[in-house]
Amino acid sequence: MPELPEVETVVRDLKPRLTGRRISGLKVLLPKLLRQKPAEFNRIIGHKILGLSRRGKLILIHLSGDLTLIVHLKLTxxxxxxxxxxxxxxxxxxxxxxxxxxxADLRQFGFLDLVPTSRLKTHQALASLGPEPFDISEEEFLSILSRSRRKIKALLLDQNLIAGLGNIYTDEALFRAGIHPERPANTLTAEEARRLLEAIRQVLKEAISARGSSVRNYVDGQGRAGSFQSRHQVYHQQGKPCPRCGTPIVRKIVAGRGTHFCPYCQPFKHPLPSLD
Ligand SMILES: [Zn+2]
Incomplete structure (x- = not known):
């Protein structure tokens, strides 16, 4: 699934190409992808694109006439x-x-939703989203972790706690921070949590610079593949030597997802939650 870096890349590509353009026509070949009836969705015609932005994994296309088009790419x-x-x-x-x-959408899990801009923040797709990884404060991140006994991987995937991360970047960030994906979130020390937040930001930044990861069929806003997949250190690297220590990378189902980690660099330590 396209995650924060891929969605950010699409938004950055499309922004200069679409901003200022007026929608003059619409062809809907598969109405089930629209959250509105086609006749209602048609009112998008004639409106001008004021800009684009991203929230979590959502693409937001801001239009004249108090309209915003929400696009979720989901899997494909x-x-x-x-x-x-x-x-x-x-x-x-x-x-x-x-x-x-x-x-375009091979698996047809994505959706397009036309909503009033004035009610965007309270719209169900956005209202429940957690903070952005680049905006969240260290204190806030620490407090989210300390309140949960869930496995750290599951917590990071939960869009309601922190928005934008999926399977690729949680695995890569946990590896960089040296944290086992099954550690209960509230057993991470403050130092480990800080290291993890830093690793998340770093990997996302590098992936955005590389225009995202093209696994499955992701392409950017101009139809081109990203290049960060060649720099994945653990994701889909099971059996290959860890780039840091040479131990074979392991794949295990965690939080219902294929999870990749180095058993040596990411040991399952389970210290008591710190009291400070
Ligand atoms: Zn290792």
Whole structure:
């Protein structure tokens, strides 16, 4: 699933291409991907794109007339601006300059939701989201961890606690921080939690610079693959030597997800929760 770096890359690509454009036409080939009836969704036509932003893994396209289009790519969604229609295109937006934006989705788990901008913050897709990894304070992060006995991996995947992380970047961040994915969150020391937050930010930053990871079929806003997959240290590296110590990387199901880690660099220590 596209995670924060991939969604951020798509938003950064599309922003200069779409901002200021007026939607002149709409073709809906698969209505079930829309959260509204096509007739209602049609009111997007004629509105101008004021800008784009990201919240967690959501793409937000801000329009004139108090409208925002929320796009969730889920597992295999692609939002591509260009000349050539990608395979599995289900929705096509046409613009006043003749260009087109395609929403394609092989597995069809994604969705498009047209909502009033004035009610965006309280909309269910956004209201429940936790803070962004780049915005959360150290204290806030520590406090989220200290309140939960859940496995740290499960906690990091929970969009309601911290938004934007998925399977790839939780595995990579936990490896960088040297923390076992099954450690109960409240057993991390303050020092470990700080190291983890720093690792999360660092890996996300590097992945954004590399235009995301193309596993499955992710492409950026212009239909190009990202390159961070070649720099994954543990994700899908099971059996290969750990880049730090040479121990083979292990894959285990944690929190219902295939989880990759180094058993030597990420030992399962279980100290008592610190009292300070
Ligand atoms: Zn190692």
């Amino acid at each position: 969604g692609r939002l591509v601006h260009g000349k050539n229609q990608p395979d599995h295109t289900h929705v096509i937006f046409e613009f006043d300059n003749g260009s087109r934006l395609f929403y």
